[in-house]
Amino acid sequence: MHKYYIVSVFALLLNLSAAHAITRDSIGVENHNGKKLIVHQVVAKDTYYSIARRYNVLPKDIMAFNDSKFLQIGVIVKVPTNIPFGTQTVGAAKGTQPATAATSTETGLTEHVVQKKENLNMLAEKYGTTVNEIKRVNNLRTINLQIGQVLQIPGRAAEEQQPTTPVQSAQVPVVQPKKQETPVKTDIPAENRYKKPEETPARKEQQASTNAKQEEFLEHTVASNETIYSIATTYKMTMDQLKAKNNLTDNALHVGQKLLIRGQYPVKSAYAPAAAHPDTLNSIKEPTLRHPASRYGLNQVDEKGTGVWIADADLDPSKMLVLHRTAPIGTVMKITNPMTNRSTFAKVVGKFTENESTKDVIIVMTKAVADALGALDKRFYCNLTYGGQDNEQ
Structure with missing residues (x-):
């Protein structure tokens, strides 16, 4: 009877502990x-x-x-x-807190409860494993840990591992007698023996010429649709290096422009202009050639401003025609769109008056001219170049 009573009490205690x-x-x-x-x-x-x-x-x-x-x-x-x-x-x-932070399991893994200030690097060093191995075993996606988190860690703790480095017996080092060095005789003063010899001007000039020869001369001619960025990328340079090499202040280029890529241009001798004769203009025998050079269209006019293309019944939209305020009819202009780096030529067929659509513009063009320049809007910034004429008699 007492046995049954003891067994009943023990079972009740187990149920209470399990419930707790x-x-x-x-x-x-x-x-x-x-x-x-x-x-x-x-x-x-x-x-x-x-x-x-x-x-x-x-x-x-x-x-x-x-x-x-x-x-x-x-x-x-x-x-x-x-x-x-x-x-x-x-x-x-x-x-x-748990009694122990690490407990070995039958699967060869060590169960570790993360403590304060612990991280994966510390645990990997402690158990002789790697961070990636700990993350793989525990399916971890990050290195962040929580206090109290349970980790399965392969390997053994560092304090449980047996040292594998054999103890080497102490060996008495053998001291070799020093050889007596024979002093080298020299006439160079002691204070100048370790100074690097100075380079002479002739040697410096020879070295500079050698370096110049080693760098191959290379020049690039700007083609259509090329930009500072595309040229610098082609020759594996930066835009700043290319601009500094050619003394450029902005990114504007024009077709046919020469750009120095490597090397240096040959040094040109200084230009010595011939002494002007005081009566050069009067010495010309042909009277019709005594007028200023601008009378014959030898001067060049450069303008920058906003251009606009319009659809006008008097202008054929398929032809390269423009209207300008001051340029004479028949003048052929070179028009450049700096945004697309494209240029074209068009003929002046008249002048335009300012209205709502042509306000604050320097040139009016047909649709064909705008398409040749790659214009995306009706109004866009452009550069004009043409030969000016002085009509004064």
Whole structure:
């Protein structure tokens, strides 16, 4: 009779201890098909994602096991894991720490409970493994760890590993007698023996000429649709290097322009202009040639401003025609669009008056001219170059 009484009391104590383990206020452990089932009590700011990160499981597994119940403070959530039920986890009551931070398992892995100020590098060094191996075993996507998180770590702790370096027997070093050095006789003063010989001007000039010959001369002629960026990329240079090499202040280029890529241009001798005769103009025998050079269109006019293309019944949109305020009819102009670096030629067929569509512009053109310049809008910035004429008699 006493035996039955003792057995009944012992079973009651076991049930009470199991119930206490399940209903711990923070973390408890249950056996679920041989796997550990962690019992977690929700605290402030807990979410399924934060709980999953804390116990190193997937949020969807916790939600599926708990039927996606609404989380509020005090609610009990059960966290399924793949850890065998026989091993130690964070199964300590609220405010307590586990007796040991690491416990060996039968699978050859060491179960470690993350402590304060621990990281993966420290754990890898402690257990003689690598960070990537720890992340692979625990399916970690980041290196962030939570205090109390349970990790399965391959290898043994550093204090458990046996030293493998054999103890070398102390050897008495053999001291070799120093050889007596014979001093070298020299006439160079002691203070000048270790000075580097100075380079003479002739040697410097020879070195400069050698360096110049080693750098091959290379010049590039700008073609249509080429820019500073495309040319610099072709020759593996930066835009600043190319501009400094050619003394350019901006990125504007024109077709046919010469750019220095490598080497240097040959030095040109200084130009000495011939002494002007005081009566040069009067010495010309042909009277009709005594007029200024600008009378014959030898001077060049450069203008910059806004251009506009219009559809006018008096202008054939398929022809290269323009209207200008001052240029004589028949003048052929070179028009450049700096945005596309494209140029074309067009003929002046008249003048235009300022109205709402031609306000603040320097030139009016046909659609054919605008298409040749690659214009995207009706009004765009352009450069004009043409021969000026002085009509004064």
